[in-house]
Amino acid sequence: MIFNLEKSSNQHISLPTEFGVELYIKREDKIHPHISGNKYRKLKYNLIEAEKLGFKTLLTFGGAYSNHITAVASVGAEFGFKTIGVIRGEELTDKIKDNPTLTFAQSCGMQFKFVSRSDYREKASKDFINSLKEEFGTFYLIPEGGTNTLAIKGCEEILTETDKNFDYVCCAVGTGGTISGLIKSSNQNQKILGFPALKGAFLTKDISKFVIKNNWELIVDYHFGGYAKINTELVTFINQFKKEHHIPLDPVYTGKMMYGIIDMITKNKFPKGSKILAIHTGGLQGIEGMNMRLKEKKLPLIK
Numbered sequence: 001m002i003f004n005l006e007k008s009s010n011q012h013i014s015l016p017t018e019f020g021v022e023l024y025i026k027r028e029d030k031i032h033p034h035i036s037g038n039k040y041r042k043l044k045y046n047l048i049e050a051e052k053l054g055f056k057t058l059l060t061f062g063g064a065y066s067n068h069i070t071a072v073a074s075v076g077a078e079f080g081f082k083t084i085g086v087i088r089g090e091e092l093t094d095k096i097k098d099n100p101t102l103t104f105a106q107s108c109g110m111q112f113k114f115v116s117r118s119d120y121r122e123k124a125s126k127d128f129i130n131s132l133k134e135e136f137g138t139f140y141l142i143p144e145g146g147t148n149t150l151a152i153k154g155c156e157e158i159l160t161e162t163d164k165n166f167d168y169v170c171c172a173v174g175t176g177g178t179i180s181g182l183i184k185s186s187n188q189n190q191k192i193l194g195f196p197a198l199k200g201a202f203l204t205k206d207i208s209k210f211v212i213k214n215n216w217e218l219i220v221d222y223h224f225g226g227y228a229k230i231n232t233e234l235v236t237f238i239n240q241f242k243k244e245h246h247i248p249l250d251p252v253y254t255g256k257m258m259y260g261i262i263d264m265i266t267k268n269k270f271p272k273g274s275k276i277l278a279i280h281t282g283g284l285q286g287i288e289g290m291n292m293r294l295k296e297k298k299l300p301l302i303k
């Protein structure tokens with residue numbers, strides 16, 4: 001077992017004292033060398049369920065740089081499941097070698113099915129799932145991004161008893177599964193702030209489906225133009241943060257969240273004396289693929 005849950009400790013981030021707040025980061029990125037911390041949390045009870053029901057194969061969906069695809073491929077290899085990744089983008093069929101995420105997933109034994117963007121949009125439909133069953137036989141289905149009830153149960157285990165001392169808990173938001181788990185396990189007097197990594201008005205509704213508490217809020221100002229969209233300002237921030245605090249951030253999720261937290265602290269958006277906990281959900285495997293794209297555009301790279 002190579003999950004090191006004990007490595008996920010809270011690390012203090014030193015800030016100028018005049019900001020008047022305390023910031024810590026929970027190093028969920030350290031749980032596993034390839035699997036984003038929150039993806040491990042989201043898969044845990046799904047793997048137990050798949051095993052209990054006797055499934056030998058996991059099937060899931062994702063984009064070509066997806067942390068979730070990496071995670072499913074990796075746990076499949078580790079726990080003895082066959083894995084199938086339905087990947088958005090037919091044009092990638094003969095380009096696996098140029099993509100570090102897909103190359104890694106393939107080395108874990110994941111089998112791919114590349115589909116057009118329009119087919120990908122139909123991925124949750126009964127017809128599409130049935131055609132996948134005809135092609136691959138029976139499988140345990142994990143939705144895109146891994147969010148379902150069992151995933152949220154796993155994410156409820158991110159916060160520990162001592163984390164109840166924090167006034168704010170911050171996390172990056174993709175599909176909303178991780179923040180839902182955090183909200184469920186939070187104290188009512190804590191506030192959970194989600195930083196969406198994409199433009200998505202649907203997120204509030206999605207999260208509300210899973211939680212009944214109202215001690216949470218989405219901070220929608222830091223998506224940098226949309227999912228996986230970045231600019232030189234964000235790259236500069238990620239590099240500077242690593243230099244100062246020796247903590248790597250990923251460009252799709254945690255970089256944007258931390259940029260947002262620091263910006264809000266600088267603008268005095270948190271009351272003086274606040275104790276803030278940011279969740280480092282991982283995602284570091286995505287840096288290599290992002291750097292390849294930055295290099296093509298002759299933009300500064302993530303160090």
Ligand SMILES: *Cc1c(COP(=O)(O)O)cnc(C)c1O
Binds near residue numbers: 145283284
């Ligand atoms: C997937 C992911 C998220 C978003 O998690 P959701 O549960 O989909 O909201 C955040 N951070 C990282 C690093 C991720 O890989």
